Amino acid sequence: MAVKPGHLVSAVFMERPNRFLVRCRINGNVEEAFLPNPGRLREILLPDTELFVSADDRNQKRKTRYTVIAARRKGKPVLLHTHMSNSVVENLILNRRITGLEDWTVGKREATFGHSRFDFLLKNGGRHLLLEVKSCTLFGDRMAMFPDAPSLRGKKHVEELYRLSGQGYDAAVLFLVQSSHPDFFLPDFHTDPLFAEALYSSRDRLAVFPVTAEWNESLELSSGNKILQVPWRCYENRRNGEGCCIIMGNATDDRTWVTVGRSLNMNGSLKKVAMGIKGRFPFIPGTKPEYIPIRADRPLEDEITKNIGLMAEEEVSVEGRRFFLFKKSPWHMERFVEMIVYFRSDRILEE
Numbered sequence: 122m123a124v125k126p127g128h129l130v131s132a133v134f135m136e137r138p139n140r141f142l143v144r145c146r147i148n149g150n151v152e153e154a155f156l157p158n159p160g161r162l163r164e165i166l167l168p169d170t171e172l173f174v175s176a177d178d179r180n181q182k183r184k185t186r187y188t189v190i191a192a193r194r195k196g197k198p199v200l201l202h203t204h205m206s207n208s209v210v211e212n213l214i215l216n217r218r219i220t221g222l223e224d225w226t227v228g229k230r231e232a233t234f235g236h237s238r239f240d241f242l243l244k245n246g247g248r249h250l251l252l253e254v255k256s257c258t259l260f261g262d263r264m265a266m267f268p269d270a271p272s273l274r275g276k277k278h279v280e281e282l283y284r285l286s287g288q289g290y291d292a293a294v295l296f297l298v299q300s301s302h303p304d305f306f307l308p309d310f311h312t313d314p315l316f317a318e319a320l321y322s323s324r325d326r327l328a329v330f331p332v333t334a335e336w337n338e339s340l341e342l343s344s345g346n347k348i349l350q351v352p353w354r355c356y357e358n359r360r361n362g363e364g365c366c367i368i369m370g371n372a373t374d375d376r377t378w379v380t381v382g383r384s385l386n387m388n389g390s391l392k393k394v395a396m397g398i399k400g401r402f403p404f405i406p407g408t409k410p411e412y413i414p415i416r417a418d419r420p421l422e423d424e425i426t427k428n429i430g431l432m433a434e435e436e437v438s439v440e441g442r443r444f445f446l447f448k449k450s451p452w453h454m455e456r457f458v459e460m461i462v463y464f465r466s467d468r469i470l471e472e
Contacts (some may be wrong), residue, residue, distance in 0.1 A: 132172040154187035206256040250291035264466035266309040283323040293328035306331035306349040364417040370410040
């Protein structure tokens with residue numbers, strides 16, 4: 122199948138003023154485009170990333186002419202338009218391309234049960250399966266993860282599916298992984314431990330289908346897709362383990378500072394990690410640091426500190442704590458972002 126959003130135009134990403142809007146360059150002009158994806162997308166929306174956008178000149182009431190459909194990451198298009206994911210999944214089901222769902226047919230889209238609405242009601246003879254679809258754009262070379270931002274809605278869907286699975290329904294969550302590179306999938310327990318624990322606790326009655334999708338330059342779906350393995354043992358070993366927390370904030374000289382704190386209990390308040398440094402470094406009044414937890418089964422502070430030090434413009438020491446200074450936000454540096462992705466995903470398989 123092919124995504125059919127209309128005429129596709131190549132654009133270059135510049136910035137993201139809010140969750141649903143990006144500024145980009147199209148044919149040398151600065152344009153705004155609607156972004157139908159609430160995720161953080163930090164590993165994708167880096168400066169100068171190529172975007173695939175569609176133009177719509179028919180609807181005069183639209184605030185923006187363009188809509189972001191996909192972006193290029195690691196040389197391949199990655200579908201960002203979350204509303205299109207359901208059509209992709211429906212096509213895969215109809216063509217029996219999902220292992221484990223070959224005998225099911227689509228009975229209804231957007232089916233309401235209980236207090237939630239689910240993407241699909243599937244049928245197989247007299248059996249009914251409630252299926253929720255999540256688009257997964259966060260992946261390393263071997264591991265894909267979801268979500269890339271805390272998702273109370275996702276947690277609610279999992280809990281409601283689990284409840285309904287005890288009332289005669291089959292239930293499943295399908296993660297449409299927008300790359301064929303990974304072989305494994307886990308819920309992102311670094312970013313959203315509550316969602317991860319809900320999915321883990323439901324695994325006895327709730328099926329999980331991490332399905333890959335790869336797109337060509339015309340945004341046509343490739344013929345090959347696979348089901349990823351879910352290594353729950355890796356999650357079990359790290360859910361309450363050690364790790365570290367990267368702490369980031371704005372300095373008074375318009376630079377960004379970064380430091381690394383150790384937290385033996387990552388389920389506790391991450392704010393405690395920064396208590397010892399507040400007041401000892403020029404925080405901008407009224408601003409709050411950002412906390413980036415990396416959960417692991419062993420301390421990672423020294424290794425991550427070394428990696429950050431190799432990227433920083435300058436290092437200063439304040440009462441024994443190392444601070445690294447950057448001219449621009451490290452989130453705008455591909456090397457920094459890929460380091461975070463690696464330690465949160467692929468590194469899990471190496472420990």
